[in-house]
Amino acid sequence: MRNGLQWKERSVLAVATSLLFGANHILLNQASENYKRIGVCKEGFESMVRKPLFIEFPKNN
Template identity: 45%
Template sequence: MVRVQCPCCDYFTFDSIEDALFEICEVCFWQYDEVAHDRPKVNIGANHISLDHARENYKKYGACEERFKAMVRMPLNEELPINNLK
């Protein structure tokens, strides 16, 4: 299976692109949004925060926004980039 990488936390948290389009990342709580991914500096789309800001927040809080810290989990072994090399 080819997993899909979250653009916020960089873990491979989605089983497919179809899942990614409808799911929220359980590791960082980012909602997959191709419009925001194409314009990471702009506050646009479903997340109401820019992707760049969400990435900074993930490094700081462990979630795309501080208010979601209690709603996320650590990445699973199969979600680690090292385990998803092509």
């Protein structure tokens, strides 16, 4: 069993996160930044997502 990603896997992952694909048609990097900033992967999706329950916060698990 190995820990972490091999250099080849890291380079593929870096490229894959900057490609436009998937159902939401948004870059994975952009979706991650949006989630940190507004709590959803893409602006306009706020009404489709519920707020997390108290028990779902990492500090409560």
